[in-house]
Amino acid sequence: MTITVTVRRWLLGLLLICLVAAGLAGCTGLRTRAATGTQLVLSTIQDPKTFNYALNQEFPSIFLFCYRGLTREEGTTGKLQPDLAESWEISPDQRQVVFTLREGLQWSDGAPLTADDVVFTYRDVIFNPKIPAESQEALRIGPERQLPDVQKLDDRRIQFTLAEPFAPFLAATAGPPTDIVILPKHKLEQSVQTLDANGNPLFLSTWGTGTDPNEIVVNGPYQIAEYRPGERVIFRRNPYFWQKDTQGQPLPYVDRIVWQIAESTDTQLLAFRSGDLDAMGDVRPLRPEYFELLKREERRGRFTVYTGGEWSGTTFIAFNLNQAKNARGQSLVNPIKSRWFNHVAFRQAVAYGINRPRLINNIYRGISTTQNSPISVQSPYFLAPEAGLPVYDYDPAKAKQLLLSAGFQYNANNQLLDAEGNPVEFTLITNAGNKIREAMGSQIREDLAQIGIRVNFSPITFNTLITKTSDTRDWDCVLVGFTGGIEPHGGANLWMSNGSSHLFNLGPQPGQPPLTGWVVSDWEQEIDRLFNAGAREFDPAKRKPFYDQFQIVVQQQLPVIHLVNEIALMAVRDRVTGVKYNGLPSWGLWNVEELRVEE
Structure with a gap:
């Protein structure tokens, strides 16, 4: 049997199509x-x-896909709805919350889902000091960061007792994508x-x-x-x-x-x-x-x-401000770079040096807006620039001026040097495969070269990125995103100094080797104070000034540099x-x- 060249080509083309489709x-x-x-x-x-x-x-x-929580955020309004719990009651002093589970709840193996599972999830897992549950941070209350007491009243009712009034509590009990799901005691207790x-x-x-x-x-x-x-x-x-x-x-x-x-x-x-x-x-x-x-x-x-409309998430770059040493006595960040990163004028200069209008026009085709706030634009607590939020519009001349005033200098080739003559150079990482972030990283490298900073841009696998930022902490600068929403306290895990997602200065975490010399700055402590005060107040009008000030502090200190608000x-x-x-x-x-x- 003979096969013509045309047929061979047709079969080869079909094979390639099948292989591509499979891949x-x-x-x-x-x-x-x-x-x-x-x-x-x-x-x-x-x-x-x-x-x-x-x-x-x-x-x-x-x-x-697989789990739910006591409550749930309705996706088009942000309002809380019952989920595994059919209802809840808050005491007059706002320090006790009693949830009533739906009748007849079951796990996927047919076992009953009861108050025992809820108590197990919160008390034995989420609040367990030996388990680094990220969602724990959303329920740490007040300056003492106390966790609620949780107890079973009967098979369907669970009572949470809070150290003080805590307005974000119900939002923190919502399930995916951001908050606490209920886990099966009968499968995980042992x-x-x-x-x-x-x-x-x-x-x-x-x-x-x-x-x-x-x-x-x-x-x-x-x-x-x-x-x-x-x-x-x-x-x-x-x-x-x-x-x-x-x-x-x-x-x-x-x-x-x-x-x-x-x-x-x-x-x-x-x-x-x-x-x-x-x-x-x-x-x-x-x-x-x-x-x-x-x-x-x-x-x-x-x-x-x-x-x-505008997406609720944020996109930013962050410098590693961690001044601690690991268990082997090694600095997490090169001490020379750490001095740059921890100088607020350096971070502000970088913010002025990033051409966000160019990002929007070239990468986003004009389908986005500049982002300046750590709080989602849909939130009633969002502070607009017109209301006093500091912003960093593209201004390379101002960036250079800030760097010179902070003791940096330029050589004859317009390369930025620090006061000791060290060339200013760092590595920017992001998750490989996300083409938008890869394009943003490339442009940021070009933008900062205009103010004399050399950026080595290195997209890496997502799991490697998580390991670097959450475990080993061996990174200089990262380009990432963070989920948003209506409730500002949903970001407490990122913004409060003891949060397990406090990536720009991540402190000691349960189950990880110890750190020495971890330093919490004055402005980080101020953010902690503002979050605690805002969470204590139930009246939205009285809460807003605390979150307004939080947004101002973030924009003054720039632990993260916000980039683009996607549509x-x-x-x-x-x-x-x-x-x-x-x-x-x-x-x-x-x-x-x-x-x-x-x-």
């Missing part, structure tokens, strides 16, 4: 093999780091109580990504069915999920979710355009050039591009119905249990 998403085959039920295909650009909620520090994560040779709970190594998915017990709309590293996570419908629609039909509607792991946002785009993804931009807003392309293809591609953009196949999108939630498919797929 990009691998979803077409999965869609075909879904013998029964409906399926939603989504994507992320990094593998999960853990299946253990208390150890999670990443977004997005499997917990978006691992919390059993200690390893170093005195740490075995819980710290429980439910890693190598765990058999059948062992993971959940209370959300979906449970993990399969995980293939570097390829996909498959979720199946949780038959014991509590929620029903207005007609009494159990939720979720969609039977199965395939969460593809793509190597980049460009790969996601190719998969979406080929029909292998049902949504894009659900985790972070679409890149503007994607928006322009997809908007033209809406009708032909049978999808809708949703525009939700919320998301593309979803028309066969997916029930989407509610306006840019407020950090996850565009926040109501995933209500989505339908019409095949």
Whole structure:
């Protein structure tokens, strides 16, 4: 049998198309093999780091699909709603809160979900000093940073007693994407109580990504069915999920979710355009050039591009201000660089040296605005520049003036040197695969070169970035984002000095080697005071001045340099119905249990 050149080329082309499709998403085959039920295909650009909620520090994560909390933030208004708890009562002195769970709640293995699980989650896991649960920080109350007392009243009622009135309490009990989920006592209690040779709970190594998915017990709309590293996570419908629609039909509607792991946002785009993804931009807003392309293809591609206004998240660069030494007596940051980073004039000069209008025009195609505040624009506590928020509009001449006044100098080649003659040079990292951040990092390198600063830009894997910023702390400058929302205290973990996400000056953390010489600056202590005072006040009008001052302190001291406020953009196949999108939630498919797929 002979094959002509034309046929060979045709077969080779077909083979290449199949290989690319398999590499990009691998979803077409999965869609075909879904013998029964409906399926939603989504994507992320990094593998999960853990299946253990208390150890999670990443977004997005499997917990978006698998777990719920006592309360929930409605994604289009930001208002709190009942979730696992059907109601709550606050005492007249605002120091006691009693939650009543819904009747008949169950875990995905059929076991009853009761007040015992809630007490276990908060008292034994989240409040456990041996477990570095990031969400703990949102519930530390007052200058003494006391945690609430929690006790069971009966099988359905749980009482929290607070050291003092604490306005953000209810918001802190909301579930994903940002706050506390309820964990199964019957599956995890033994691992919390059993200690390893170093005195740490075995819980710290429980439910890693190598765990058999059948062992993971959940209370959300979906449970993990399969995980293939570097390829996909498959979720199946949780038959014991509590929620029903207005007609009494159990939720979720969609039977199965395939969460593809793509190597980049460009790969996601190719998969979406080929029909292998049902949504894009659900985790972070679409890149503007994607928006322009997809908007033209809406009708032909049978999808809708949703525009939700300004996104609630923040994007910034931060310098490593940590002056501590590790357990080996080594400085976390090169002492020469540390002196630069800890000089406020240096940070202000960098802020003036970044051409944010150019970022917006060239990278965002004009589809964004400058960002100046650590509080989301949708929040009633947001302080606008017109109301007194300091800003740093692009001004390289002012940047140079600040540097010279701070003792820096320039050589004949316009290279910036410090007072001892050391050339000013540092490394900027971000997560590889996020093309917007990679483009931003490249431009920041070019911008700062104009004021004599050499930036070595190095995109790295997301998990490596998390390890550097959260564990080893061996980094100079990082370009990252942070989720936002209505309640300012939702950012306490980043902004308060003892927060486990206080990345620009991360202190000692449970389960990590000790640090020596960790220093908390006066302005960090002032932020702590403002957050405590703001949390103590229930009247929004009286709370606002504290958060106004917090925003002013951040902009004066610039522990982070805010960059661009993205416009919320998301593309979803028309066969997916029930989407509610306006840019407020950090996850565009926040109501995933209500989505339908019409095949």
